[in-house]
Amino acid sequence: MNIRYRKRLQLSVGGAGILVLCGALLSLHSRTSPAATESALPATAVDQAPPLPNTVNLSPEALANVKLQFAKAQLRPGVHTITATGLVAFNAKRLAQLGSPSKARIVAVDVAAGDHVRAGQRLATLDEFDLSDVRSQVASASAAVADAKAAADAADAALQRGTELVTGGGIAQSELDRRRAAAVNAQAMLKSRQADLQKWQGMQQRLMPIGAPAGRSNETATLARLSPGDSLGALVAPFDGVISSVGTAAGNIVDPSSPILTLADLSTMWVQANVPERDAAEVHPGQTVLVHIDAYSDREFTGRVIDVADQVDTNTGTVAVRCELPNGDGALRANMFGTVDIQASLGRDTMLVPDAALQDVNGQTAVFIPSGNGRFTWRAVRTGYAADGMTQILSGLPAGTSVVADGSYWLKAALMKGTIPDEG
DSSP states (O other): OHHHHHHHHHHHHHHHHHHHHHHHHHHHHHHTSHHHHHHTSOGGGSOOOOOOOSEEEOOHHHHHHHOOOEEEOEEEEEEEEEEEEEEEEEOGGGEEEEOOSSOEEEEEEOOOTTOEEOTTOEEEEEEETTHHHHHHHHHHHHHHHHHHHHHHHHHHHHHHHHHHHHHTTSSOHHHHHHHHHHHHHHHHHHHHHHHHHHHHHHHHHHHSOSOOOTTSSHHHHHHHTSOTTOOEEEEEOSSSEEEEEEOOOTTOEEOTTSOOEEEEOTTEEEEEEEEEGGGGGGOOTTOEEEEEETTOTTOOEEEEEEEEOSSOBTTTTEEEEEEEEEOTTOOOOTTOEEEEEEEEEEEEEEEEEEGGGOEEETTEEEEEEEEETTEEEEEEOEEEEEETTEEEEEESOOTTOEEEOTTHHHHHHHHHHTTSOOOO
16 A cells, blocks of 8 residues: 555656646747747837828929918807707798688688698688678778769869859859868768778678788689679688698588688798706897707708797796798708707807818817918817807917918828828
């Protein structure tokens, strides 16, 4: 048993020695491997891009080709941006709910939702129950005015003739006085009849659905020639727009509380922005707004603030700000969502340069300053807000400094070309 134990001990010690020797060899190999040797080389042995030059030099020919435009860093009234969520809506001042001012039957509806219509175009025909009587009164009043005018003209002519005769003794003074009184009475009667006609015409206008005045369209002119007993009236468009909804159909009976059609003028739209209470005091009508609609990721709409609510929404802690935007191409639709950037005044001047003057040079925002003789120096600047094609310069550039605006990209390209290391 002792002999076997000693043999096992010798084997164990021998195995451990072999393991130690192998480990040493592996360690030596790793220290002398090519990868380790390469990593130990000094940094100067690795190719580096040459340092970025401070200036760009252009030949007269190159200057003529790129056609650079220059601008000066200017002090202007500063603004900062207040961002809020926004919802597109119809311009309520150009949104008409058209209906009948009296009880009527719908004879025909000539349009459908989505139709584009012109001012004065007939939208529907109504059988107005009260319109027939009023038209009859208008006709009678018109005839009475005509009779009164004829009587007044005759009285004026008699007075004029009497004035000539009394001078030569052809009539007595008393006759002239009578004729003068008759002329005065005739004029008073004419004015009374004219007042009656205006009253009935006004009532007829109130009974006629909202639309263009008589003579503004073929439809209206045709209706004006109908007999006084005809009760048909036309619902006509008061302005150019789009039919957003139709609330009835031919044969239905409507009254003043029942809108027949809704007409929207889409040439301008409103966007309601919900501005945080802390920023509301800086928002005022007339300020410029930049609107980004979710549906148009690559487009920006410009408008202005037209109203700021006088109360805070207690549920959201925001103030409703109404903005108006032109919508000539009809891209904006009611209930679209987006963000609204309101350009609020800083209350002080700030320095601005054109957006085109700014270039990214090695991760820094920079401008190029002309030094003369085709030499341009780039200078890093710190920027702030951007609006209306101008960007605020917070530091790095004195006011009045001339910079390259249009064409600064070519200077950047020339600058960066010189930093590309040679191959091989």
